[in-house]
Amino acid sequence: xxxxxxxxxxxxxxxxxxxxxxxxxxxxxxxxxxxxxxxxxxxxxxxxxxxxxxxxxxxxxxxxxxxxxxxxxxxxxxxxxxxxxxxxxxxxxxxxxxxxxxxxxxxxxxxxxxxxxxxxxxxxxxxxxxxxxxxxxxxxxxxxxxxxxxxxxxx
Numbered sequence: 001x002x003x004x005x006x007x008x009x010x011x012x013x014x015x016x017x018x019x020x021x022x023x024x025x026x027x028x029x030x031x032x033x034x035x036x037x038x039x040x041x042x043x044x045x046x047x048x049x050x051x052x053x054x055x056x057x058x059x060x061x062x063x064x065x066x067x068x069x070x071x072x073x074x075x076x077x078x079x080x081x082x083x084x085x086x087x088x089x090x091x092x093x094x095x096x097x098x099x100x101x102x103x104x105x106x107x108x109x110x111x112x113x114x115x116x117x118x119x120x121x122x123x124x125x126x127x128x129x130x131x132x133x134x135x136x137x138x139x140x141x142x143x144x145x146x147x148x149x150x151x152x153x154x155x
C-alpha cells in the first residue's frame with residue numbers, strides 16, 4: 001500500500017492532508033482545533049506521487065519540522081519558526097571534483113584541524129565541508145550557498 005499525503009498550502013504546524021476514505025481532507029489539528037475541509041492538490045500540471053514511504057520518516061534537522069510534499073516526487077520541506085529552511089536541512093557537501101582536478105589524501109580533516117572543529121564567526125549556522133579536490137580545503141555553506149569565513153578553532 002502506498003503512503004500518501006497530499007500537499008497542503010498551509011504551514012505544517014497548522015494542518016496536513018491525508019487520504020480519508022478516498023476523499024482528500026485536512027485532518028490535522030494543531031492545538032486540537034477541529035478542522036475538516038478539502039485539501040488542495042498539487043499545482044496544475046504537477047502530478048501527486050504515491051510513495052512507498054513517508055519522505056520525512058526517520059529524518060532529522062535540528063530545530064526544524066519536516067513536512068512531506070508529494071507534488072512532483074517524494075520530497076521533504078523543512079520549516080523552523082514559520083520559515084522554510086529546506087535548503088539548509090537538505091544540503092549535502094559537494095563530493096565530485098571538476099574534470100581534470102585530482103582528489104588528494106589529506107593528513108588532517110580541513111574542517112577539524114588538530115581534531116577540533118572550526119567555526120565561522122560571521123555565519124555561526126554555516127556548515128563546513130571538507131573538500132579534497134586539488135588540495136585540502138574547508139569550504140563553508142549557508143542555506144546551500146557558499147560563504148566566506150575567517151575561521152577559528154572551537155574550544
